[in-house]
Amino acid sequence: xxxxxxxxxxxxxxxxxxxxxxxxxxxxxxxxxxxxxxxxxxxxxxxxxxxxxxxxxxxxxxxxxxxxxxxxxxxxxxxxxxxxxxxxxxxxxxxxxxxxxxxxxxxxxxxxxxxxxxxxxxxxxxxxxxxxxxxxxxxxxxxxxxxxxxxxxxxxxxxxxxxxx
Numbered sequence: 001x002x003x004x005x006x007x008x009x010x011x012x013x014x015x016x017x018x019x020x021x022x023x024x025x026x027x028x029x030x031x032x033x034x035x036x037x038x039x040x041x042x043x044x045x046x047x048x049x050x051x052x053x054x055x056x057x058x059x060x061x062x063x064x065x066x067x068x069x070x071x072x073x074x075x076x077x078x079x080x081x082x083x084x085x086x087x088x089x090x091x092x093x094x095x096x097x098x099x100x101x102x103x104x105x106x107x108x109x110x111x112x113x114x115x116x117x118x119x120x121x122x123x124x125x126x127x128x129x130x131x132x133x134x135x136x137x138x139x140x141x142x143x144x145x146x147x148x149x150x151x152x153x154x155x156x157x158x159x160x161x162x163x164x165x
Contacts, residue, residue, distance in 0.1 A: 039101035049087035061093035107135040
């Protein structure tokens with residue numbers, strides 16, 4: 001494993017730890033508003049870091065819902081202060097090309113076309129586009145060009161459903 005690959009692996013693990021702590025911290029306040037915390041992305045980029053909080057509801061999400069959730073999340077973040085650097089908070093719905101974060105979310109989209117960006121390559125690639133075949137625990141099977149590839153969810157840096165129009 002090259003030095004860059006090793007760094008990216010450990011950096012991805014570090015960000016995943018921050019994101020999982022934020023999920024623990026923000027789930028209850030978001031659910032208290034009647035929304036589901038779909039997932040969190042923390043993109044650390046110095047003074048331009050971004051904390052994206054995705055919320056969902058069976059009836060959809062509108063701008064007022066995002067504003068209400070943003071106020072609640074901001075209040076919790078101010079009190080708990082889990083991120084010591086400056087960041088921009090963005091609250092939105094997952095949208096039609098929704099990002100996927102958990103095994104349950106991947107399982108809900110079995111049979112759907114998805115693209116995933118990996119930390120470590122699988123079958124020589126860090127970018128896969130295919131159909132989710134199955135989810136078993138923390139392992140995802142994605143069919144790419146007729147070939148089943150097994151990917152650990154820990155290895156997925158970013159996954160999204162491909163919207164169909």
